[in-house]
Structure formats: structure tokens, C-alpha cells
Amino acid sequence: MTVFRAFAPWVISLAVLLLLPAVTSGSAVSVINVIAIHIVFALSYNMLLGQGGMLSFGHAAFFGLGSYAAIHAMNAIGDAAYAGTGFWAHFPVFLLPLVGFAGGALVALVVGWPFCRRAGTAFAMITLGLGELVATGTQMFPSVFGGETGVFSNRMVGPVWFGLELAQPADVYWFMAFWVFAAVLAMWAFTRTPLGRLSNAVRDNPDRMQFIGYPPRNVRFLVFIASGGMAGLAGGMAAVNYEIVTPESLSLLASGLALLMAAVGGLGIFYGPIVGAILVTVMNSLLSDYTDAAVLYVGLVFLAVVLFAPSGLAGGIEHVRQAWHGKQVAAKAPRWLAGTLSVTALCMALVLAVELVYLLSHGTDKLADTLGMELDASSPLPWAAVILLLATGYGLWRLTAKSLEATS
Amino acid sequence: MLETIVFSTLNGVLYGLLLFMLSSGLTLIFSMMGVLNFAHASFYMLGAYFAYALGLHIGFWPALFLAPCLVAVIGAVVERYGLRRVHVNGHVAELLFTFGLAYVIDELVHLFWGSIPVSYVPPDYMQNALFTLFGTDYSIYRGVTMMIAVFMFAALWFLLKKTRVGMMIRAALTHGDMVGHLGHNVPRLFMGVFGFGCALAGLAGVIGGPLLNTEPGMAQTLGPIVFVVVVVGGMGSLIGAFYASLLIGLLQTFFVAFDASIADLLGVFGVQADPYGEVTGITLASLAPMTPFILLVLILIFRPRGLMGELEP
Numbered sequence: 001m002t003v004f005r006a007f008a009p010w011v012i013s014l015a016v017l018l019l020l021p022a023v024t025s026g027s028a029v030s031v032i033n034v035i036a037i038h039i040v041f042a043l044s045y046n047m048l049l050g051q052g053g054m055l056s057f058g059h060a061a062f063f064g065l066g067s068y069a070a071i072h073a074m075n076a077i078g079d080a081a082y083a084g085t086g087f088w089a090h091f092p093v094f095l096l097p098l099v100g101f102a103g104g105a106l107v108a109l110v111v112g113w114p115f116c117r118r119a120g121t122a123f124a125m126i127t128l129g130l131g132e133l134v135a136t137g138t139q140m141f142p143s144v145f146g147g148e149t150g151v152f153s154n155r156m157v158g159p160v161w162f163g164l165e166l167a168q169p170a171d172v173y174w175f176m177a178f179w180v181f182a183a184v185l186a187m188w189a190f191t192r193t194p195l196g197r198l199s200n201a202v203r204d205n206p207d208r209m210q211f212i213g214y215p216p217r218n219v220r221f222l223v224f225i226a227s228g229g230m231a232g233l234a235g236g237m238a239a240v241n242y243e244i245v246t247p248e249s250l251s252l253l254a255s256g257l258a259l260l261m262a263a264v265g266g267l268g269i270f271y272g273p274i275v276g277a278i279l280v281t282v283m284n285s286l287l288s289d290y291t292d293a294a295v296l297y298v299g300l301v302f303l304a305v306v307l308f309a310p311s312g313l314a315g316g317i318e319h320v321r322q323a324w325h326g327k328q329v330a331a332k333a334p335r336w337l338a339g340t341l342s343v344t345a346l347c348m349a350l351v352l353a354v355e356l357v358y359l360l361s362h363g364t365d366k367l368a369d370t371l372g373m374e375l376d377a378s379s380p381l382p383w384a385a386v387i388l389l390l391a392t393g394y395g396l397w398r399l400t401a402k403s404l405e406a407t408s
Numbered sequence: 409m410l411e412t413i414v415f416s417t418l419n420g421v422l423y424g425l426l427l428f429m430l431s432s433g434l435t436l437i438f439s440m441m442g443v444l445n446f447a448h449a450s451f452y453m454l455g456a457y458f459a460y461a462l463g464l465h466i467g468f469w470p471a472l473f474l475a476p477c478l479v480a481v482i483g484a485v486v487e488r489y490g491l492r493r494v495h496v497n498g499h500v501a502e503l504l505f506t507f508g509l510a511y512v513i514d515e516l517v518h519l520f521w522g523s524i525p526v527s528y529v530p531p532d533y534m535q536n537a538l539f540t541l542f543g544t545d546y547s548i549y550r551g552v553t554m555m556i557a558v559f560m561f562a563a564l565w566f567l568l569k570k571t572r573v574g575m576m577i578r579a580a581l582t583h584g585d586m587v588g589h590l591g592h593n594v595p596r597l598f599m600g601v602f603g604f605g606c607a608l609a610g611l612a613g614v615i616g617g618p619l620l621n622t623e624p625g626m627a628q629t630l631g632p633i634v635f636v637v638v639v640v641g642g643m644g645s646l647i648g649a650f651y652a653s654l655l656i657g658l659l660q661t662f663f664v665a666f667d668a669s670i671a672d673l674l675g676v677f678g679v680q681a682d683p684y685g686e687v688t689g690i691t692l693a694s695l696a697p698m699t700p701f702i703l704l705v706l707i708l709i710f711r712p713r714g715l716m717g718e719l720e721p
Contacts, residue, residue, distance in 0.1 A: 125444075126704070126708040128635060129704035133705065295518075296515035296516065300512060306494060306508055307490065357520065361522070362522070
């Protein structure tokens with residue numbers, strides 16, 4: 001039974017990966033491919049922040065440089081396959097994420113040692129500096145980074161593995177499914193190694209680690225390399241998916257995305273960043289079809305999670321799971337329901353307010369148009385609805401908090 | 409040559425003083441609460457946009473005073489209902505909160521004012537020449553900006569060193585608990601300092617907006633540089649932040665002004681290099697945006713406490 005428990009999540013996720021193409025179609029597949037990239041990226045980020053306690057603002061440097069390594073390798077495969085000789089002629093595109101891994105790990109190996117002396121603010125600042133340096137530095141070497149437009153390539157070259165010619169997004173899906181499963185498994189296995197355990201210990205009490213003979217700097221450095229490598233692997237997946245790498249993939253914005261996904265999902269739990277990556281990617285790609293304020297909503301969700309749910313979405317899932325095991329679901333369900341209602345009311349109020357402001361300042365509003373609603377920002381009616389929703393949400397919230405105090 | 413040096417120095421000092429306005433607030437907040445406020449540059453942007461929006465209705469000068477006050481109120485609210493709440497979850501949570509806040513403020517500015525620059529300009533009479541050197545005008549507005557910055561520096565020094573509130577702030581920086589035990593309301597003091605720091609950033613936005621373009625990307629361009637100033641000067645050291653601001657301001661303007669390439673530099677030492685090569689053709693001007701970050705990384709590696717700081721971050 002316990003063996004089954006340990007394997008169940010892997011078996012279930014494998015089954016989901018195998019069945020997913022049967023139930024999705026067309027454009028959804030390309031969103032899923034992006035989700036796969038982001039899952040690996042967010043998990044690699046959490047190796048630093050969640051497992052090792054190192055807040056990084058330059059993680060995209062490894063993602064982007066790994067991406068560039070992979071795209072140049074892809075071009076090399078194309079050239080060598082045309083000539084028919086050389087090492088690259090026998091290198092399948094399928095294995096390109098490994099090139100990305102090597103690229104990211106190598107960069108981390110070269111720059112990492114001076115960075116890992118301290119965690120905390122110093123580490124945050126020095127990685128911010130690295131991220132900005134790499135992002136501005138790319139503009140100076142157009143032959144390597146392709147200037148503003150980036151580097152193009154073609155993934156349908158070289159030896160074909162598993163019959164995947166990678167012509168269609170559906171082909172790319174199997175490539176993504178393999179690599180996301182392998183990478184998640186590898187990163188989970190990493191948390192079980194002595195090094196993974198040591199990184200948790202360094203996060204919690206570096207002085208004590210030094211005292212018992214494990215210099216925190218060495219542990220941080222090794223984790224930094226592993227994490228940089230995994231970010232590079234995600235970059236390699238991105239290179240195959242998009243067939244183009246632009247300097248944007250190294251920017252502060254991309255680093256922020258990793259942080260956003262990991263924190264929204266939950267830093268303390270292994271699968272947290274996976275949940276975060278799925279949610280944030282879906283929000284980013286779907287919301288922009290319906291509203292112009294998509295980025296604002298993602299930011300607000302992030303802020304709300306940091307303020308009110310520090311353990312993230314995965315923390316909420318764990319909470320429910322524990323209640324399930326403790327047979328407390330019946331007792332807690334009314335409070336959950338009230339909490340959900342209150343959050344829904346508050347969200348609706350916020351969305352309505354944001355879209356009204358949008359209507360006022362820009363004249364039109366995409367969300368109202370999509371829903372076929374006739375919004376009039378100059379009349380007091382919608383604003384009254386905002387206030388009513390806010391009051392309802394806040395009232396329900398107070399009630400829930402009161403009942404929580406009463407029971408505990 | 410002399411002309412370039414004089415004007416680069418003037419512009420560099422002006423840019424440095426603006427940077428100092430931003431970084432003084434940030435470093436005050438950091439030394440008091442131990443939190444690096446990622447949204448600090450966003451408050452600078454809010455200052456510029458508020459001054460623009462208010463200036464349309466009440467004129468330039470009243471807006472100059474009112475906009476920083478508004479930013480201060482927003483800052484105080486953020487501290488009271490945001491930062492204080494996440495404080496219990498530790499420093500990482502605080503950093504995450506300010507990071508998210510910067511994100512949201514940037515998007516709100518997009519929402520209210522659109523994504524193209526707004527035409528925030530000082531009154532016409534201030535565009536006139538204050539003095540003319542080498543045939544180039546130096547506008548009254550730049551002179552006034554410099555005056556305001558110097559005045560602010562003096563006022564800040566007076567406030568911190570000569571007043572009772574300043575004494576309480578300085579005491580709370582090092583012995584927060586003790587100040588609390590003596591019956592002062594330290595959380596309220598924190599809220600005040602946070603609001604005041606944000607107001608300084610807002611003031612920098614109000615007077616810097618017309619000089620450096622008022623657009624939604626202005627926080628993102630200046631934000632990381634302000635961090636560099638605070639780290640290079642030494643976390644929590646006002647005087648260090650002052651020197652670091654001037655240093656970075658001068659460095660960046662001089663790099664842009666002297667359009668020499670690496671090949672030219674090598675030529676001075678008698679080495680012949682291809683002036684159009686990929687590496688040797690890099691100009692100092694294109695290095696300018698990188699210099700603050702090179703400085704940041706070097707300082708953190710070789711002197712983590714910064715130029716004048718006493719504590720390592």
C-alpha cells in the first residue's frame with residue numbers, strides 16, 4: 001500500500017500526459033507545450049528559492065543562455081546534416097535540451113562561486129546584477145545573440161528519434177511530454193539526495209551547517225549549478241518549441257516570471273511550482289484574448305497569494321488533503337464555502353472596477369465586448385455594483401475569520 | 409573637449425542628484441526595516457504621473473508639492489496594510505510583496521495613462537537659458553532641479569541630525585526595541601519613514617519626469633540602478649548613497665559623451681586593432697548601460713559592505 005502511495009502521483013501524471021492529446025486539440029496543444037517549458041523553469045527556480053533559500057532575480061540568464069546554446073546546436077545539426085559528416089550530423093534534435101542543460105550548468109559553474117557566499121539580500125542583488133548584465137550584454141554581440149531579432153533555426157533536421165519529425169505541434173507535444181516528465185522526476189530525485197537534504201538544511205540554519213562541517217557556500221554552489229542546468233534544460237525545450245531565441249528570454253521580465261510562477265504555486269511544497277506554472281501560463285495566454293488588463297490580473301493574483309496565502313496554491317491543496325485524511329471535511333466545508341464565496345465576490349468587484357477604469361481611460365473595453373455587456377462607466381450603477389460586491393465579500397470574510405477564531 | 413567635459417559634469421551631477429533622491433529614501437527604509445523596497449522606483453513613476461495629471465488642473469508649482477504628498481499617503485497605506493502584514497513571514501515574503509507591488513503599479517499606470525509617454529513638461533519660461541556656455545544653453549529648469557535636489561539634501565540632513573523626530577529615527581535604526589520600550593510608537597514611526605521615503609522618490613519623479621521622459625517604462629529603467637546605488641554606497645548609509653549616486657551619474661554621462669571604442673583605447677597604448685571588429689568595435693557609449701551592474705557585481709564580490717556601509721547585506 002505504501003509503495004502504491006509513493007508511485008501513485010507518477011503513475012497518474014504519466015497517464016495524464018499519455019491521455020492529454022486525445023482530449024485536446026489545435027491551439028490547446030501549443031499552450032500545453034509552453035506549460036511544459038514553464039513547469040521545468042519554475043521547478044528549477046524553486047530548487048534555489050524553495051529548497052535552498054536563495055532568492056534570485058537573474059534566473060532567466062540560465063534559461064536564456066541554455067536556449068541560445070540549444071539553438072546554435074540546432075543550427076550546427078542543420079549544417080552538419082546537409083554536409084552529412086561530423087559529430088552534429090548524428091545528434092538528434094530530440095536531445096537538444098541536454099545541450100541547454102550543459103549550457104546553463106556551465107554558466108552557473110563559471111559565475112557561481114563568488115555569488116554563493118551569502119544567501120538573502122546579497123544573493124538577490126548580485127543575481128539581479130548578473131541578470132541585467134547578461135540582458136544588456138547580449139546587445140553587444142549580435143553575431144552570437146542575433147541583436148534585437150534573435151537567432152532563428154529549423155527543428156526538422158538531423159536524425160529522427162521515435163518517429164518524431166517535429167513538424168506538427170502534436171509531434172512536439174511528445175517531445176515536451178518526455179522531457180517534462182524526465183526533468184520533474186530528476187528534480188524530485190534531487191530533493192531526495194543528500195545534497196538536496198543539505199540544501200534544505202542550509203536554507204534553515206547555515207551557521208549550524210558550517211559548524212558540523214558542511215560549508216554552506218559549497219552546498220549553495222552545487223545547488224546553483226544544478227538549478228542553472230535545469231533552467232538551461234527548460235531553455236533548450238523552448239528553443240525547440242519556438243525555433244527562435246530572442247534576447248527577451250534573458251530579460252528581468254523572464255526572471256520575474258519564474259519567481260511569479262513558483263511563488264503563486266507555493267514555495268514550500270515540491271509540486272507547488274507545477275501548479276503555479278500551469279495557472280500563470282493559462283492566465284497569461286487565455287486572459288489576453290478576453291481583456292487588455294491580463295498582466296494586471298496576474299500581478300494581482302501574485303500579490304494576493306503573497307499577502308493572504310504565503311504557502312501558495314499548493315498550500316491550499318495540502319490543507320484540503322490533510323482535512324480529508326483527518327476526516328474533518330464535513331466540519332470545515334461550510335467555512336471553505338463561505339471563504340470561496342467571499343473571494344469570488346471580491347474578485348468580481350475588482351475585475352468590474354478594473355474594466356470600468358479601462359473603459360473610462362481608453363474608451364472601449366474588450367471584456368465587456370466579449371461578454372456582450374453594455375457597460376456605462378459614467379452612470380453610478382456599475383460603481384454601486386462594485387461597492388456592493390466589495391461589501392458582500394468583506395462581510396463574508398469577517399464572518400469566516402470570526403468562526404475560525406471561535407473554533408480554535 | 410572642454411565643452412564636453414563641462415556639460416557632462418553638469419548633467420552627470422544632475423543625474424546623480426536625482427539618483428540620490430531616489431536612493432536616500434530606499435536606504436532609509438532599508439536600514440530601518442531591513443527590506444529592500446522593489447517598488448521604490450514605481451513610487452518615483454507615480455510621482456511623475458501624479459504631477460502631470462495634477463499639473464493639468466492646478467499648475468506646475470502646486471503639483472510639485474501635492475504629488476509627493478499623495479505618493480507619501482499611498483506609501484504609508486502600503487506599509488500599514490501590506491508590508492506590516494507580510495512582515496511576520498520573513499524578509500523573502502517582504503521582497504516578494506514589493507516585487508509584486510512594482511508589477512501591479514506598473515500595470516495600473518498602463519491602465520490609467522496608456523502605454524505611450526505623456527507630455528509632462530515644465531512651464532515655458534523655465535525652458536529659457538539660465539546661462540550659455542560654448543554656445544549651448546543650460547535651461548533654467550535644470551538649474552531649478554539642481555537647487556531642489558541640494559535643498560532636499562540639506563533638509564534631510566537637518567531632519568535626521570537636528571530634530572527630535574530625526575533622533576527617534578536614528579535610534580530606531582539601531583535599537584528599535586529599546587525605542588519601543590521607552591514608549592514611542594515604533595510601527596507608526598516605520599509607517600512615517602516609509603511614507604517619507606516614498607515621498608522623496610515621488611519628488612524625484614516630479615522633477616525628473618520632464619528630464620527623463622514620463623512613460624510607463626521609467627520605473628523599470630531606473631529601478632535596478634537605484635539598487636546598485638544603495639548596494640555600492642553601502643546598505644543603510646546615506647552619505648555612501650550620496651557618493652555612489654554621483655559616481656554612477658558621472659560615470660554614465662561621461663561614457664555616453666565620449667564615443668570611443670575599445671580599438672581607440674588600445675590605440676592609445678600603441679596596439680593596432682580593427683575598429684569595426686565585434687569585440688574591439690564596442691564603444692564606451694554602448695557600455696554605459698552595463699557599467700552600474702558591472703560595478704554592482706564587483707562590489708558584492710570584493711567589498712560586500714559597499715563604499716561606506718557598516719553592515720554586510
